Amino acid sequence: MNTTNRALSIIAFYLSEYDMKAVNALGFQTRSEAINSISHNVGNGNNYLKLRRDEFDALPESSSSRKGWRNRPPIREVVEMAAYLRQFSFDEITDIVKALIEHEDSIPVNLTDSQNDSVLDTVDENEFESLINFSDPTARLVVKTETGTYRVYNQSKVVQLKILYRGCCQICGINPVAQFNTNICEAHHILPFSESQNNDSNNIIILCPNHHRLIHKLKPDFDPEKLTFSVKGKDILHVVLDYHLRRN
Template sequence: MAELNPNRIIFDTAKKVYEGNLSKNDGINSLVMELNMNRGSAQMIIVQIFPKLLNGDQFTRTLSVDLFNSFLRFIFEDYGAERLKISLSALKLHIDYIKEKGDAKIKLRKIYLRYLNDLSVNDEPSIVDEIEQDEIANHLKHRTKSVLIDELKNSEISSSEKVTVNHKTYKRNNKIVALIKILRDFKCQICGQFILKRDGSKYIEAAHIVPKHKKGNEDPKNIILLCPNHHKEFDLGNCEITKHTYNEIKFNLNGNQYLLSLAID
């Protein structure tokens, strides 16, 4: 079995205490025993920082930027976007507090802004969207192709912004992108590459042909799957689209001609 990330162990332990499934003392002892954590730090996380972060309250003691970053990610994964917003408001109060004390914590500010940005509309693939797409893809990837195509068509027709997959609510657009990723096999449509993640799944990015800020949507005819290199080249390079139909796109990118299929079946 893969070893759990220590940040995940800290989070899960604090979460059990927060939800009333473990006493404060047992939680603190478990962090001291399992992770060799200093008792004072374990106490500070379990009694002060974790519950205040989740409740949107100001806290004064601080954690490593890495641990805050993990906590925000896990809060989103386990509790969803609304709770992440509440936690970000607590983190903002904390950042303002330590700033008054002369601690700039530039990196922590950056992380705060990144998550905040992810909660609003943005052209870049966001962490929040990627987590949602991963979860949906994991749940749907073993279905047959015809079922996936039906799911995609139904999601496209739906006018609701939210969809439910495996009893959890997601942005409809993320379900559409997840389905396109499965149907196009998680490969860069220019070079065929993908990034293999630690957990064995594949990472690929969805690029909008007409960008979001120009009202481009998540329709399969507006999405191409690209590796991070080709995605940046597509967004920043000299790109001239010479043909764009329902089924294919032809473009000249930094001197190379490409013809990519936009079909899903």
């Protein structure tokens, strides 16, 4: 396998490591049901997920009872990803995997549901980002969509992706406050949510506050193939740390 789909690789690790426990936690009955449905949602052939799961199965530390693909030594990426992902608990990685899989369709909501909603009528990107990054993530955030209906914004994706990166920025690759053992990185929508209304994980990047400000200031274009930001055709910033964006 020469191509790399980072999100599917995480899911493949999860299915390898936890097998039926993972299948059931995602709401599926059988392995093949899980593979087919996830591949469909994440946008890749079923074979990819299956083959990559087999590669994780074949790792010497694997707890999987399946034999896996032992024809050749595992590629470095699989070894490194498994080592990184083993830091997370089953519950943590289950939530991360759900955040990677789920695609949200606009579900109209009844605004009289709760008096405590944060309701955004016109979505100003900066105001919106400060809400998703700095407000209580358990509070309900309701946004008006292009079609004029309201939908509940799923903040859990932002929360889970921040957990996945453990405080590190995808551009500089470091946790700027590591010595304080905390996480101040922020979620940024690559295509502004106010325009795209795309809250899928492949439209969210995790950035340190400096790089986040810089991106807002320069408004560069993003190339999802190269994982670079460019201004007037010139690459100015590269994603150096990626566990979820690369899908090809």
